[in-house]
Amino acid sequence: MWTAFTSDQVRQAEHALMALVPDGELMQRAAAGLAAVCARLLPGVYGSRVVLLVGGGDNGGDTLYAGARLAARGARVEAVLAGSRTHEGGLEALKRAGGRVIEAGEVGAPDLILDGLLGIGGKGGLREPYATLARIAAESGALVVAVDVPSGVDSSTGEVAGEAVKAQVTVTFGARKAGLLVDPGAERAGIVELVDIGLTAHLPEPEITALTAADVAGLLPVPGIESDKYRRGVVGVLAGSDRFAGAAVLAVGGAVRAGAGMVRFAGPEDAVHQVRARWPEAVTTLLKEDPVEEVGRVQAWVLGPGMGTDERARRIAAEVLGTDLPVIVDADALTIVSKNPKLLHRQAPTLITPHAGELGRLLGVDPKDIEARRIEHVRRAVEELQVTVLLKGSTTVVAEQGRPVRVNTTGTSWLATAGTGDVLSGISGTLLAAGLAPYDAGSVAAFLHGLAARKAAEGAPIAALDVAVSLPDVIRHLRTAANMDA
């Protein structure tokens, strides 16, 4: 499990650790780790040109000491001093090692730029001259490595208020900062390298976690010797309408390929025909005025993809949410519950899977605010709605009362195509029917969904159904990597 922390949590842990080690020791550990990563990234340290963007705080100090280490190994290291003050010891070390100070206009096109403008002390949008330096870094064509945090990214939330550095790699010290895992910050951070400075024992409970491949392999339901289709879990899918029959095919596809014991599908005529044609293994029911219980026994329901919001859909939603079975509430069902929030007042496990627009309607908040501050809003949704919430988007996050927010790290922007959300609800439904709690079902589903999209895309466009089709390959790979028997 990955863990991530707010800047306050990191500062408290640093204070505790600082009391136990000599003055300046932590900065030296940070700088040594940073210089080592830079040395790995450069084709050769000797003779390369490295520019340091140095702010007035300790983030600038780390950067200067790392620059000194690279200069000592033969790099040509130059520093732009952007703060109203400069870390004296760091600057002295750099100069002693042969580094020099330059003006912003002399940055040019170095091999590597180290962004040491702001670390966890950064607040709000970048002020000048930092904002201009962020632009210079972007235009330089150099490899940009952020020191601890890309400057301009809120290290606790991932919020970017204005200009920010965009790094290819972020070298972060002691603990992952939450803002490095959540967009828009995550996108600015690039690949995150964690440098151990001895902080781990001093860290509190994390506010943010992320599943790793090994965690997911451990959580995946696998049929035992005595399993049968019912014991593996039957998932019921209520999706599709005459207008959106495709959503039914996609949700059923996600459920089938994620490993359901059985998928029962119920919907209008066209949706039933299309589901049968693509997924003959699904057991289908034509649902007109009949009660949902006619569909047969299931362990969990997927409710909503493409089902519409008419009287028929509202009746089905009310009936399903009135049962004591676990339910995934997605898409049109979210529109229905946003008009009648009482439908979510239920005891049984409930996972809602909105994108920012849908959550915006549920909370009465502008979707742009939700995308800017996902963690805050997903937590608020859990408080107000008292259900488990999976918020979709460029970073998918899953939240539940009393648990850290789980951030998904596998997403890819190739997923931004119509219908992929329907596949995700099918996957989540299968996991819920197999007995996973909504928090695990949602976060494992998002992980598999992202990996399956990457596998299907491999750098080229995909259709939503490709994501469902890739799921078994991804699951096989995860289990093999975790050394699990067939």
Ligand SMILES: NC(=O)C1=CN([C@@H]2O[C@H](COP(=O)(O)OP(=O)(O)OC[C@H]3O[C@@H](n4cnc5c(N)ncnc54)[C@H](OP(=O)(O)O)[C@@H]3O)[C@@H](O)[C@H]2O)[C@@H](O)CC1
């Ligand atoms: N603590 C430890 O044990 C260790 C810490 N380490 C390192 O220290 C880093 C934290 O250092 P830090 O606390 O000095 O803060 P840092 O981010 O460098 O600068 C803050 C200054 O910037 C300014 N400023 C703020 N916002 C701004 C804006 N938008 N635009 C422009 N300016 C802005 C603000 O100035 P003010 O506005 O207050 O005048 C403030 O003074 C941490 O990330 C890690 O790299 C490591 O060495 C490991 C051990």
Ligand SMILES: Nc1ncnc2c1ncn2[C@@H]1O[C@H](COP(=O)(O)OP(=O)(O)O)[C@@H](O)[C@H]1O
């Ligand atoms: N830029 C992006 N990066 C990563 N994943 C994305 C991005 N945009 C969308 N997604 C993912 O694609 C899926 C889209 O779902 P949704 O918005 O419900 O679309 P639809 O209703 O068409 O299926 C979600 O899982 C979401 O997290």
Ligand SMILES: [K+]
């Ligand atoms: K930085």
